[in-house]
Amino acid sequence: MAQEPYFHPEIDAITLAEVLHALSDPVRLAIVQSIAPGEETAWNAFMVNVAPSTLSHHMKVLRNAGVIASRRDGTRCSVSLRPELSERFPGLLEAVLRLVPQTA
Amino acid sequence: MAQEPYFHPEIDAITLAEVLHALSDPVRLAIVQSIAPGEETAWNAFMVNVAPSTLSHHMKVLRNAGVIASRRDGTRCSVSLRPELSERFPGLLEAVLRLVPQTA
DNA sequence: TTGTATATTCGATGTTCGTCGAACACGAAA
DNA sequence: TTTCGTGTTCGACGAACATCGAATATACAA
Numbered sequence: 506m507a508q509e510p511y512f513h514p515e516i517d518a519i520t521l522a523e524v525l526h527a528l529s530d531p532v533r534l535a536i537v538q539s540i541a542p543g544e545e546t547a548w549n550a551f552m553v554n555v556a557p558s559t560l561s562h563h564m565k566v567l568r569n570a571g572v573i574a575s576r577r578d579g580t581r582c583s584v585s586l587r588p589e590l591s592e593r594f595p596g597l598l599e600a601v602l603r604l605v606p607q608t609a
Numbered sequence: 610m611a612q613e614p615y616f617h618p619e620i621d622a623i624t625l626a627e628v629l630h631a632l633s634d635p636v637r638l639a640i641v642q643s644i645a646p647g648e649e650t651a652w653n654a655f656m657v658n659v660a661p662s663t664l665s666h667h668m669k670v671l672r673n674a675g676v677i678a679s680r681r682d683g684t685r686c687s688v689s690l691r692p693e694l695s696e697r698f699p700g701l702l703e704a705v706l707r708l709v710p711q712t713a
Numbered sequence: 714t715t716g717t718a719t720a721t722t723c724g725a726t727g728t729t730c731g732t733c734g735a736a737c738a739c740g741a742a743a
Numbered sequence: 744t745t746t747c748g749t750g751t752t753c754g755a756c757g758a759a760c761a762t763c764g765a766a767t768a769t770a771c772a773a
Contacts, residue, residue, distance in 0.1 A: 529629035685720080
């Protein structure tokens with residue numbers, strides 16, 4: 506874990522295409538779906554079968570897209586859904602997350 | 610134009626990740642946005658600055674993802690939004706299309 | 714039949730992506 | 744201090760992607 510703070514884009518810098526791209530990967534979709542809105546999830550609590558380096562990559566994609574926020578907690582890391590996303594694109598994440606279960 | 614009929618996937622074969630991926634490209638997002646629901650749009654009526662071969666490629670991606678339907682009309686081609694998409698993933702396309710204008 | 718307009722397919726090019734293992738950086742514990 | 748646990752970064756790989764121009768196939772018009 507680097508001591509540098511995580512980069513999180515400004516609300517207005519979030520683009521629709523980038524959000525949709527971030528959500529268009531099955532692994533990332535599973536990640537986002539397993540984060541309860543308003544709550545934090547431990548980094549290593551995701552049931553995705555990828556290497557840690559790959560998971561870190563996906564987290565970065567979601568973070569850069571403005572979907573999730575990462576917070577350092579000592580050696581560990583907690584992630585959560587960014588409330589700003591629903592301000593920028595109201596209803597989008599809700600619409601997607603509502604449909605995920607019937608896909609899997 | 611090939612005489613072969615266009616391939617359109619079955620409703621249940623449409624996956625959320627594939628739809629999101631199809632919509633995650635700016636050109637394709639512009640295409641979808643300029644198709645009025647319930648109406649047909651002429652192939653060459655899209656204001657996207659790409660070569661015809663590129664446009665054809667994007668149409669194929671959207672078609673394979675289950676987002677649009679293509680119909681031959683003599684030498685020409687008309688496209689429309691697939692109503693089945695809203696049956697498979699209710700509210701998804703509506704949520705996206707509602708947000709496109711504020712992006713551009 | 715010959716020619717024209719329309720869209721698809723093909724081949725090529727450069728880019729982006731998802732994945733991994735190895736190496737690294739940091740905080741915390743021993 | 745040394746060790747261990749946790750994520751990140753780096754380098755590499757093959758696959759997928761966006762783009763184009765050229766060639767092609769088809770329907771229609773002259």
